[in-house]
Amino acid sequence: MTRRSIPYRRTAITSAAHDAAFLAAARALAETGRELAARGWTPATSSNFSARVDARRLAITVSGRDKGRLTEADLMQVDLEGQAIGTPQRPSAETLLHTQVYARFPATGAVLHTHSHNQTVASRLYAREGMIRIEGYELIKALRGHDTHDTAITLPVFPNTQDMHQLVADVDRWLDAGRPLPGYLIDGHGLYAWGLDVAEARRHLDAIEFLLGCELDLRRLRS
Numbered sequence: 046m047t048r049r050s051i052p053y054r055r056t057a058i059t060s061a062a063h064d065a066a067f068l069a070a071a072r073a074l075a076e077t078g079r080e081l082a083a084r085g086w087t088p089a090t091s092s093n094f095s096a097r098v099d100a101r102r103l104a105i106t107v108s109g110r111d112k113g114r115l116t117e118a119d120l121m122q123v124d125l126e127g128q129a130i131g132t133p134q135r136p137s138a139e140t141l142l143h144t145q146v147y148a149r150f151p152a153t154g155a156v157l158h159t160h161s162h163n164q165t166v167a168s169r170l171y172a173r174e175g176m177i178r179i180e181g182y183e184l185i186k187a188l189r190g191h192d193t194h195d196t197a198i199t200l201p202v203f204p205n206t207q208d209m210h211q212l213v214a215d216v217d218r219w220l221d222a223g224r225p226l227p228g229y230l231i232d233g234h235g236l237y238a239w240g241l242d243v244a245e246a247r248r249h250l251d252a253i254e255f256l257l258g259c260e261l262d263l264r265r266l267r268s
């Protein structure tokens with residue numbers, strides 16, 4: 046019985062590959078991706094984006110696509126373990142970092158990862174401390190759960206590696222220590238931000254990018 050049911054299940058998943066929920070998520074990500082690329086935050090096909098389609102599927106960028114020219118054809122589906130659904134295409138090399146965010150924060154609806162100049166420079170500058178503490182800015186209120194400027198956020202800076210399991214372990218260690226995680230940087234690499242939907246993830250990404258830019262300017266002006 047179990048064996049016979051497998052082809053039906055596969056067919057159902059494959060036919061779902063271009064259903065309305067996937068297309069809506071793919072279009073939202075493609076549009077956001079093009080906007081982020083226009084701001085110069087996704088150089089040289091870097092960066093990757095994902096959004097929840099339903100309880101067991103994500104839409105995520107196909108590996109290596111030019112983010113300035115994204116269409117829904119550049120998005121594919123994976124399950125919550127990062128396995129491709131209904132396509133031989135390869136998802137982003139950093140898919141495990143996306144699926145980790147959905148697993149650790151189940152309300153997450155979208156994850157945006159970019160490689161902007163500010164994010165990259167800040168990650169290098171603060172890599173030794175392993176974190177950046179940002180406080181006193183009105184824009185901190187743009188981050189979910191922060192209702193006043195009179196607060197601080199700490200963004201960890203994790204060492205870069207091509208071993209995604211290592212990065213997943215670093216993020217797990219931070220969270221398992223009970224520390225808040227409004228987003229994170231990877232040294233010499235870029236930023237991960239997320240939210241309840243694409244719009245909120247975008248707002249968080251914009252806010253953190255702005256805050257990092259301010260901190261970098263202050264370091265320059267004070268030196």
Ligand SMILES: [Zn+2]
Nearest residue numbers: 092139234235
């Ligand atoms: Zn990356």
